[in-house]
Amino acid sequence: MxxxxxxxxxxxxxxxxxxxxxxxxxxxxxxxxxxxxxxxxxxxxxxxxxxxxxxxxxxxxxxxxxxxxxxxxxxxxxxxxxxxxxxxxxxxxxxxxxxxxxxxxxxxxxxxxxxxxxxxxxxxxxxxxxxxxxxxxxxxxxxxxxxxxxxxxxxxxxxxxxxxxxxxxxxxxxxxxxxxxxxxQDRAGFVVNALLIPFLLSAVRMVESGFARADVVDRGMVLGCSHPMGPLKLADLIGLDTVASIAEALYEEFKEPLYTPPPLLLRMVEGGLLGKKTGRGFYEYA
Ligand SMILES: CC(=O)CC(=O)SCCNC(=O)CCNC(=O)[C@H](O)C(C)(C)COP(=O)(O)OP(=O)(O)OC[C@H]1O[C@@H](n2cnc3c(N)ncnc32)[C@H](O)[C@@H]1OP(=O)(O)O
Ligand SMILES: NC(=O)C1=CN([C@@H]2O[C@H](COP(=O)(O)OP(=O)(O)OC[C@H]3O[C@@H](n4cnc5c(N)ncnc54)[C@H](OP(=O)(O)O)[C@@H]3O)[C@@H](O)[C@H]2O)C=CC1
CATH class of the missing domain: 3.40.50.720 (NAD(P)-binding Rossmann-like Domain)
Structure with a gap:
């Protein structure tokens, strides 16, 4: 070959x-x-x-x-x-x-x-x-x-x-x-996204419920858990459309509530606020 x-x-x-x-x-x-x-x-x-x-x-x-x-x-x-x-x-x-x-x-x-x-x-x-x-x-x-x-x-x-x-x-x-x-193995989200996406969705829910601002959640995970970037900045880096689509594929496969895309995420996608690639998501980019 x-x-x-x-x-x-x-x-x-x-x-x-x-x-x-x-x-x-x-x-x-x-x-x-x-x-x-x-x-x-x-x-x-x-x-x-x-x-x-x-x-x-x-x-x-x-x-x-x-x-x-x-x-x-x-x-x-x-x-x-x-x-x-x-x-x-x-x-x-x-x-x-x-x-x-x-x-x-x-x-x-x-x-x-x-x-x-x-x-x-x-x-x-x-x-x-x-x-x-x-x-x-x-x-x-x-x-x-x-x-x-x-x-x-x-x-x-x-x-x-x-x-x-x-x-x-x-x-x-x-x-x-x-x-x-x-x-x-061949199941929705494979290994990494099956673990990562519920974490990112939980961070979105914290913001959506008014419990904590995006920068507070991110500082918490960067300074408290040594993540290279916080979950909302990471969602912006991935692309919020992509995060929502992955969540939908996971939900379709497992029907677990933890995979449902939060309404705030869906509204941001519908509004074209896709994160870093479009200049605005949870943060703004020059
Ligand atoms: C969604 C999926 O299906 C799967 C996924 O990919 S999930 C997402 C997985 N990715 C992560 O978890 C990323 C987590 N974050 C990190 O690892 C780090 O923050 C990072 C690698 C992105 C940057 O780390 P850093 O080098 O310390 O930060 P920094 O110096 O500020 O990076 C600056 C830039 O260099 C890029 N960069 C980083 N390392 C680089 C390298 N070795 N070569 C080229 N570019 C690089 C970054 O993307 C960033 O881009 P911009 O210039 O557009 O801002
Ligand atoms: N973003 C991430 O962090 C990660 C994403 N992935 C996966 O990688 C894939 C791509 O994601 P990502 O790069 O982020 O998405 P993007 O939205 O950044 O890019 C997708 C590109 O596809 C192009 N496109 C759309 N339709 C067609 C077509 N029919 N033929 C050729 N090009 C087309 C679009 O450009 P145009 O229409 O202008 O040609 C666009 O530039 C997805 O499956 C995603 O889940 C995997 C790992 C990480």
């Missing part, structure tokens, strides 16, 4: 851009597919911004930044991913959007061995795999945000994922990308 050097990424928001940066820095050939012409410039800007942060942190030189950026092409036509060996989907946390994208990819990917990797935070992989004619090659490869800073990747195989797909995906993320891997 040949080494996977041709990477495709669909979606270039918070996560797609981070995955693109990681792959480009690893010396891989990357094509990023976005949905419209208007998305091209922001997509390139996000990948560049990750590389520039690396430059500021001196984890990369200027020349390495330029070489890495030159390895990434941005396209609007999914068909340009036809020759890829591994394709990551990083489109929004919506089952219907992901099913459309995976179904379309299934039709255009030439290579019978191609791996279709979903970065979903919560949707059971088997439901995504069934949108394709190759469920044995579909796997959850769940990166964490910010991708350059966090070493973990959760790998989630469905009941139909081939052992070989698991092994190839693991050697890809642990090899060129240098990530550490935990394996999860």
């Amino acid at each position: 040949s080494e996977m050097r041709k990477v495709g990424i669909v979606g270039c928001g918070v996560m797609g851009s981070g995955i693109a940066e990681a792959c480009a820095r690893a010396g891989l050939d990357v094509i990023v597919a976005v949905s419209t012409e208007a998305s091209l410039a922001p997509a390139r800007r996000r990948v560049t911004a990750w590389l520039d942060r690396g430059l500021r942190r001196a984890t990369i030189t200027e020349a390495e930044r330029d070489t890495a950026l030159a390895r990434v092409s941005f396209v609007t036509d999914l068909a340009e991913l036809g020759d890829r060996q591994i394709v990551f989907e990083a489109v929004p946390e919506s089952e219907s959007i992901k099913l459309d994208v995976l179904g379309a990819l299934d039709k255009i990917l030439d290579n019978p061995d191609v791996i279709l990797a979903s970065n979903t935070s919560s949707i059971p992989i088997i439901r995504l795999a069934r949108a394709t004619s190759r469920p044995a090659q579909v796997i959850g490869v769940h990166f964490f945000n910010p991708v350059p800073a966090l070493p973990l990747v959760e790998l989630i195989g469905s009941l139909l994922t081939a052992d070989e797909t698991y092994a190839r995906a693991e050697s890809f993320v642990a090899g060129p990308l240098g990530k550490q891997v935990i394996r999860s």
Whole structure:
């Protein structure tokens, strides 16, 4: 089985851009597919911004930044991913959007061995795999945000994922990308989000009920429990739309009240207050 050097990424928001940066820095050939012409410039800007942060942190030189950026092409036509060996989907946390994208990819990917990797935070992989004619090659490869800073990747195989797909995906993320891997069974939220999301929702409920302000909750967890950031700042970093969608997927699976998205969270999403990516959530961002 040949080494996977041709990477495709669909979606270039918070996560797609981070995955693109990681792959480009690893010396891989990357094509990023976005949905419209208007998305091209922001997509390139996000990948560049990750590389520039690396430059500021001196984890990369200027020349390495330029070489890495030159390895990434941005396209609007999914068909340009036809020759890829591994394709990551990083489109929004919506089952219907992901099913459309995976179904379309299934039709255009030439290579019978191609791996279709979903970065979903919560949707059971088997439901995504069934949108394709190759469920044995579909796997959850769940990166964490910010991708350059966090070493973990959760790998989630469905009941139909081939052992070989698991092994190839693991050697890809642990090899060129240098990530550490935990394996999860295929249930909503996997390991990390099944634990993290109820915590974030509890913090939202504290604010919603008027019990404590967002900055008080966050200071409590940073100074009292040594978390790198408080839960409301973290929810803003993830994206409140994504937090709400993960909560809904968890609730759909387990029907536990602790997973229900609080009305305040839903109203903020409906109002476009999605957190850092839109400039306002529980906090404001310049
Ligand atoms: C929702 C899901 O499905 C799964 C998830 O991802 S859940 C979310 C998981 N993520 C977390 O829990 C993050 C918790 N927070 C942290 O680990 C840290 O606060 C942090 C890594 C985000 C930043 O830590 P820090 O370096 O001490 O802070 P700081 O120096 O202020 O970071 C500044 C910036 O560098 C970025 N950054 C941090 N480390 C970086 C690195 N090694 N390379 C590139 N960028 C980096 C940060 O994103 C931040 O971005 P902005 O410039 O846009 O503000
Ligand atoms: N945010 C986080 O902390 C984490 C998120 N995840 C998961 O990663 C996935 C992506 O999340 P995230 O990056 O945060 O979301 P974002 O909202 O930041 O980005 C999603 C991107 O997908 C693009 N998009 C939408 N539809 C399509 C399409 N049909 N084809 C190509 N691109 C499309 C959107 O841009 P445009 O429409 O302009 O093209 C947008 O930029 C989700 O499944 C999420 O749950 C996983 C780990 C952490």
